[in-house]
Amino acid sequence: MWNYSEKVNEHFLHPHNAGALPDANAIGEVGSLACGDALKLYLKISDAGIIEKASFETFGCASAIASSSILTDLIMGMHVDAALKVTNKEIAEALDGLPKEKMHCSVMGQEALEAAIRNWKGEPAVPHAHEEGALICKCFGVTDAQIIRTMRENHLTTVEEITQYTKAGGACGECLDKIAEIVAIELGNKPVQELKPLAPRPLTNVQRMQRTMKIIDEEIRPELAKDGGDIELIDVDGPRVQVALRGRCAQCRSSQVTVKNLVEKMLREHVSPDIIVEEA
Amino acid sequence: MNTIYLDNNATTRVAPEVFEAMTPYFTELYGNPSSMHSFGGQVGHAIDKARQSIASLLGAQPSEILFTSCGSESDNTALAAAVQTRPEKKHIITTRMEHPAILAPCQHLERRQGYRVTYLGVDSKGRLDMDEYREALTPDTALVSIMFANNEVGNIYPIQQMAAMAKEKDVLFHTDAVQAVGKIGINLAELPVDFLSLSGHKLHGPKGIGVLYIRKGVRFAPYLRGGHQERGRRAGTENVPYIVGMGKAAELAAANIVQEQVQVAALRDQLEKEILAHVPLCMVNGDTENRLPNTSNIAFKNVEGEAILLMLDRLGICASSGSACTSGSLEPSHVLRAMGVPFTFAHGSVRLSLSRYTTQEEVEFTARELPAVIENLRALSPFK
Numbered sequence: 001m002w003n004y005s006e007k008v009n010e011h012f013l014h015p016h017n018a019g020a021l022p023d024a025n026a027i028g029e030v031g032s033l034a035c036g037d038a039l040k041l042y043l044k045i046s047d048a049g050i051i052e053k054a055s056f057e058t059f060g061c062a063s064a065i066a067s068s069s070i071l072t073d074l075i076m077g078m079h080v081d082a083a084l085k086v087t088n089k090e091i092a093e094a095l096d097g098l099p100k101e102k103m104h105c106s107v108m109g110q111e112a113l114e115a116a117i118r119n120w121k122g123e124p125a126v127p128h129a130h131e132e133g134a135l136i137c138k139c140f141g142v143t144d145a146q147i148i149r150t151m152r153e154n155h156l157t158t159v160e161e162i163t164q165y166t167k168a169g170g171a172c173g174e175c176l177d178k179i180a181e182i183v184a185i186e187l188g189n190k191p192v193q194e195l196k197p198l199a200p201r202p203l204t205n206v207q208r209m210q211r212t213m214k215i216i217d218e219e220i221r222p223e224l225a226k227d228g229g230d231i232e233l234i235d236v237d238g239p240r241v242q243v244a245l246r247g248r249c250a251q252c253r254s255s256q257v258t259v260k261n262l263v264e265k266m267l268r269e270h271v272s273p274d275i276i277v278e279e280a
Numbered sequence: 281m282n283t284i285y286l287d288n289n290a291t292t293r294v295a296p297e298v299f300e301a302m303t304p305y306f307t308e309l310y311g312n313p314s315s316m317h318s319f320g321g322q323v324g325h326a327i328d329k330a331r332q333s334i335a336s337l338l339g340a341q342p343s344e345i346l347f348t349s350c351g352s353e354s355d356n357t358a359l360a361a362a363v364q365t366r367p368e369k370k371h372i373i374t375t376r377m378e379h380p381a382i383l384a385p386c387q388h389l390e391r392r393q394g395y396r397v398t399y400l401g402v403d404s405k406g407r408l409d410m411d412e413y414r415e416a417l418t419p420d421t422a423l424v425s426i427m428f429a430n431n432e433v434g435n436i437y438p439i440q441q442m443a444a445m446a447k448e449k450d451v452l453f454h455t456d457a458v459q460a461v462g463k464i465g466i467n468l469a470e471l472p473v474d475f476l477s478l479s480g481h482k483l484h485g486p487k488g489i490g491v492l493y494i495r496k497g498v499r500f501a502p503y504l505r506g507g508h509q510e511r512g513r514r515a516g517t518e519n520v521p522y523i524v525g526m527g528k529a530a531e532l533a534a535a536n537i538v539q540e541q542v543q544v545a546a547l548r549d550q551l552e553k554e555i556l557a558h559v560p561l562c563m564v565n566g567d568t569e570n571r572l573p574n575t576s577n578i579a580f581k582n583v584e585g586e587a588i589l590l591m592l593d594r595l596g597i598c599a600s601s602g603s604a605c606t607s608g609s610l611e612p613s614h615v616l617r618a619m620g621v622p623f624t625f626a627h628g629s630v631r632l633s634l635s636r637y638t639t640q641e642e643v644e645f646t647a648r649e650l651p652a653v654i655e656n657l658r659a660l661s662p663f664k
Contacts, residue, residue, distance in 0.1 A: 012587070012590065013591075013594070015660065018659075018660050019659070019660075029662070033582070033623050033624050033627070033663060034623040035610075036584065036603065036610065036611075036612070036623075036627045037584065038662055038663070039662070040662035057660060057661060057662035058660055058661065058662065059582060059583070059584055059660075059661040059662060059663055060584050060587065061584050061585075061586035061587055061603070062586060062587055062590050064584070065587060065660060140610070163610070167610050170610030170611070171610055171611050204611075205617060205620075205623075206611060206623075209623055235622045235624075236622070236623075237404075237620045237622070238620065
């Protein structure tokens with residue numbers, strides 16, 4: 001059993017500011033069902049940039065719920081510029097600490113806050129890879145910039161700690177060598193050895209789910225929206241992807257053609273060539 | 281607050297009769313059975329009696345019963361013995377549903393010692409494919425290791441049939457029966473397995489004691505060397521009080537096997553039915569047609585398992601979960617992943633495992649309280 005502080009238990013059992021905020025003018029979303037935790041942060045920010053209200057909805061364990069709850073307490077009344085300086089360490093400290101395996105929950109809070117403020121400023125919620133560094137962990141979508149920032153703010157020195165704080169490397173493990181390289185460079189050491197190129201490994205279920213969701217959201221949905229349609233991802237089971245067409249697509253007689261020609265083609269191209277798309 | 285213990289696949293309460301049988305072997309009869317005095321020697325008889333009780337429960341001969349320190353030791357010993365006595369064969373068959381005590385040594389053999397390991401896959405209910413198994417058996421196969429019943433979802437595997445298929449091809453067969461013994465009847469007189477593992481604390485015995493059944497005539501190589509105990513098959517002074525406790529637990533298990541399958545199963549079914557009726561968006565994981573009588577694994581959509589467990593803990597209800605967060609790993613349980621349980625459900629899986637000490641009132645209380653726990657967490661969740 002986890003050794004949670006009193007504060008964590010208190011915020012888990014009686015979360016502050018839980019639920020959607022109807023008059024929010026900024027929303028930040030991070031994580032997903034596949035990852036095992038997700039946070040949707042709602043903010044009401046005044047024209048002067050003061051966070052007047054904050055609330056959250058969280059899917060996750062006790063420490064994820066507690067981190068979200070304490071975050072809303074911390075930032076209420078703050079100017080967005082000050083809020084952007086809130087670190088995951090401060091979130092964890094406000095809870096009287098988190099088990100090291102759970103530090104990623106505090107990082108999730110910080111990231112949601114950043115995403116919400118970006119949203120308020122009219123910037124894209126997810127920073128573009130070229131702006132914010134290269135994607136290192138494909139399973140959990142962690143970039144090198146995030147890894148370095150978390151390392152610096154929390155004085156991390158090992159790959160294991162980076163996984164605990166950012167989740168990077170926690171699923172398939174393919175990126176562990178790359179993380180080791182980042183650690184070595186960041187600590188001012190040369191990489192211990194020349195890294196051997198890894199043979200491509202089959203996608204894990206987490207990766208498959210993540211990439212499929214991304215492609216559907218970013219590529220396929222906008223296509224369908226042009227015709228007044230929409231799509232819902234039902235399930236991913238190995239190479240089989242189940243989707244349901246919504247809106248106008250649902251009544252469309254050529255929906256099967258859409259599924260095969262558009263959805264399956266896109267997913268095969270961007271996720272994995274063996275994908276089979278089925279209508280639920 | 282009362283404790284409602286619904287985590288009997290993790291460990292069980294030591295039966296009061298077991299504890300009572302053990303105590304004299306700490307306080308009075310503390311001799312070493314290897315000693316040349318009758319004070320020590322009399323303890324040897326207690327070990328013989330325990331061995332006999334376990335043999336009777338399993339339909340085995342006392343000489344086929346080897347005491348170990350736990351189920352994991354039994355599993356590791358069986359694997360090591362099989363590969364050492366068949367050194368020319370370099371292939372092992374197991375499943376993706378196994379306990380880490382089998383998976384980890386198999387992976388070790390695979391990575392460090394050049395073995396080829398086939399991990400049989402399962403369907404969405406966690407069932408094995410007999411054709412896939414048949415095709416996996418080759419002249420190079422040294423051992424098949426397949427669990428009798430799964431700890432997380434409770435699936436019971438067709439060991440009779442699978443062991444017979446291995447026998448036809450002269451392949452050794454081990455089954456990890458840690459979760460099965462005491463819950464369902466096992467008769468080794470008719471079951472053609474060569475090795476079988478069991479554990480004391482899963483059947484109301486103490487922790488720290490296990491058994492490995494080794495069929496008479498099957499070659500064996502000891503894992504621990506250094507003494508003549510257990511006829512040279514496992515060195516180390518016998519853990520007498522625990523062996524006696526294990527023997528008593530086996531006696532009780534034999535006497536209660538019908539109760540386990542009727543009364544415990546009825547309570548489990550009631551609990552499961554009530555939950556499914558009162559909580560929307562949930563489903564039972566596993567093969568409900570072939571399942572341990574005490575186990576129910578239910579997946580709740582869009583909520584996270586650790587949060588459920590901690591809420592239940594506030595009510596005194598003990599359960600476990602296959603969610604990523606409970607283990608400190610970042611992925612849900614390998615069993616649920618092997619079955620392809622969707623992520624929307626896998627993170628919210630809760631295992632409720634009953635025992636013969638579970639009462640009607642406890643089941644009613646749990647069924648009454650659980651729906652609100654799920655509802656509250658769903659209200660917090662961004663996924664609706």
